[in-house]
Amino acid sequence: MRVWKFGDNIDTDAIIPGRYLVIYDPWALATHAFEGTRDEFAQNAREGDIIVAGKNFGCGSSREHAPLALLGAGVKVIIARSFARIFYRNAINVGILPLVCPEATTIEDGSTVTIHLEEGLIESNGRKLPIEPVPPFMKEIIDAGGLVAYARNLEKVETCIGSQ
Amino acid sequence: MRIHGTYIDGSCMASTLVEKIFSRKCNRSIKAGDVVMAPVDMAMIHDITGPLAVQKFQEMGGKTVFDPEGIVLLFDHQVPADSISAAENHVFLRKFAREQNVENLDEREGICHQVVMERGRAAPGEIIVGADSHTCMYGAAGAFATGIGSTDMGFVLKFGALYFRVPETIRVSVEGEFPDRVGPKDLILDILGRIGADGATYQALEFTGDTFRTMEMPGRMTCCNMAVEMGAKAGIVPPDAVTWEYLAGKRDIAPFPLSSDENASFSMKYTFDASRLAPRVAVPHNVDQVVDVTKVAGTHIDQVFIGSCTNGRYEDLKEAADVLGDREFHPDIRVVVIPASRTEYLRALKAGLVERFISAGGLVEAPCCGPCMGGAFGLLAPGEVSLSTSNRNFRGRQGSTDAFVYLCSPATAAASAIKGEITDPREV
Numbered sequence A: 001m002r003v004w005k006f007g008d009n010i011d012t013d014a015i016i017p018g019r020y021l022v023i024y025d026p027w028a029l030a031t032h033a034f035e036g037t038r039d040e041f042a043q044n045a046r047e048g049d050i051i052v053a054g055k056n057f058g059c060g061s062s063r064e065h066a067p068l069a070l071l072g073a074g075v076k077v078i079i080a081r082s083f084a085r086i087f088y089r090n091a092i093n094v095g096i097l098p099l100v101c102p103e104a105t106t107i108e109d110g111s112t113v114t115i116h117l118e119e120g121l122i123e124s125n126g127r128k129l130p131i132e133p134v135p136p137f138m139k140e141i142i143d144a145g146g147l148v149a150y151a152r153n154l155e156k157v158e159t160c161i162g163s164q
Numbered sequence B: 001m002r003i004h005g006t007y008i009d010g011s012c013m014a015s016t017l018v019e020k021i022f023s024r025k026c027n028r029s030i031k032a033g034d035v036v037m038a039p040v041d042m043a044m045i046h047d048i049t050g051p052l053a054v055q056k057f058q059e060m061g062g063k064t065v066f067d068p069e070g071i072v073l074l075f076d077h078q079v080p081a082d083s084i085s086a087a088e089n090h091v092f093l094r095k096f097a098r099e100q101n102v103e104n105l106d107e108r109e110g111i112c113h114q115v116v117m118e119r120g121r122a123a124p125g126e127i128i129v130g131a132d133s134h135t136c137m138y139g140a141a142g143a144f145a146t147g148i149g150s151t152d153m154g155f156v157l158k159f160g161a162l163y164f165r166v167p168e169t170i171r172v173s174v175e176g177e178f179p180d181r182v183g184p185k186d187l188i189l190d191i192l193g194r195i196g197a198d199g200a201t202y203q204a205l206e207f208t209g210d211t212f213r214t215m216e217m218p219g220r221m222t223c224c225n226m227a228v229e230m231g232a233k234a235g236i237v238p239p240d241a242v243t244w245e246y247l248a249g250k251r252d253i254a255p256f257p258l259s260s261d262e263n264a265s266f267s268m269k270y271t272f273d274a275s276r277l278a279p280r281v282a283v284p285h286n287v288d289q290v291v292d293v294t295k296v297a298g299t300h301i302d303q304v305f306i307g308s309c310t311n312g313r314y315e316d317l318k319e320a321a322d323v324l325g326d327r328e329f330h331p332d333i334r335v336v337v338i339p340a341s342r343t344e345y346l347r348a349l350k351a352g353l354v355e356r357f358i359s360a361g362g363l364v365e366a367p368c369c370g371p372c373m374g375g376a377f378g379l380l381a382p383g384e385v386s387l388s389t390s391n392r393n394f395r396g397r398q399g400s401t402d403a404f405v406y407l408c409s410p411a412t413a414a415a416s417a418i419k420g421e422i423t424d425p426r427e428v
């Protein structure tokens, strides 16, 4: 359950290079995660490991292969100062929880963190760092077990409904 | 749910263009920050993201797609199939298209975004999604268009709708005429350098001002295309005579007014002066590391790529050919030219541009994404340097993670290909 720490503007080409986009299996994709930029990730990442990053994590291409590769590597939670929007949605849709934490950069590589979703904070090295609440409609999707599970039980959706 | 202002005749008091698009669709007042399940007018899928989207559609219990005519399907990233897995993906999508009665443009038309635009599949006021981040390019046609992932696309294929958080708008006003050999690509790189790679995350970028009002469609497409490089959900140019003229003959649609109210609330306003711009270059490995070409002139390069959805149109090839004149490319440089679509290829061919590039020593490939995302051909070895008219210079984007990609305009690309190093197009 270790933290893998990354910097700002980690793009989806870095998470999974374009030449592997013909693959769709999360476990197969995982063997190429961060290939060429941080090779030890694919070799050493374990179930339950957490990615911590700076701002704009997952920028660039809309490839869902990126969160899938991380999911295949065992990552269920990503904590970042901010996320690129397509990646953020993709992560939730495939079942990874993206948490926005303004102080994410103070978390150390290789450390462990504890997440208290209900209280809206994470604990790192004895310090309590606040996380932003997950938007309600995203929470609904996560609670359903991802967008596929959410959609499977629906015959049709009513459009133009929504909330502020 | 909140009701804002008065909703009259499809328009709302003091709204942004994007708020108006959502309000028109939903027949009620919608404001930035609202989360709404909105109907989608058109959905675009291609050979890389399509298979996963179809798989998700099926996993969601999807039997028939929301509207076969509301889908644009084509192959452009890996064409002709460059591996067995790519060929298998194509076979899978062909089968899906047949079963669902969806027109399949297959691999004969070119790059998805260009094809959508030239077929008039994006129009003012529409809400469009594409399983590709550069879907924001259709904002050049006055549509709200945004890139989504494959699972979201599976949802759209089933329901014809998707949840959106209606974005705030950043207004970018540009005044002034471009100096010689400076154009829309230099402008958008300049804007990107100032706003930054995450400066517009979750927001829409609205491009206005005299420079945009007098800009033709190809330049507007180049600028809207790169909105996502600032994290934006959409880029949009308010529709005007240029937009409606572009759509005439492509689409049966009567012009109507659509623009932001002057007193609408913008999250940020930027102004730029195009007349003071120099040719700009984004240096490795971030799109927002942008400098004047003079700062990097003389940099060694191995490959020049002129193409992509950003700059692969006839006008871009013409800009490059004008700089080239009757000269030859430098013998140490590989020059790959790829027109963005069949239509653009034919225009370039008839105008003699293809012959010109080939005579100069370049390779002219059939319409596709090519080296742009490093998935097909034209890849770089470790240590090699590419100068490219595309939109991303991330590490590993065009091949080895130890290669380097610089981004520039077609004019700068051509000038550099002649000299064999990064060169100011005003000096050749």
Ligand code: SF4
Binding pocket: B077, B111, B112, B113, B132, B134, B308, B309, B310, B368, B369, B372, B373, B390, B391
């Ligand atoms: S040309 Fe490049 S940016 Fe455009 S759709 Fe193809 S891969 Fe994406």
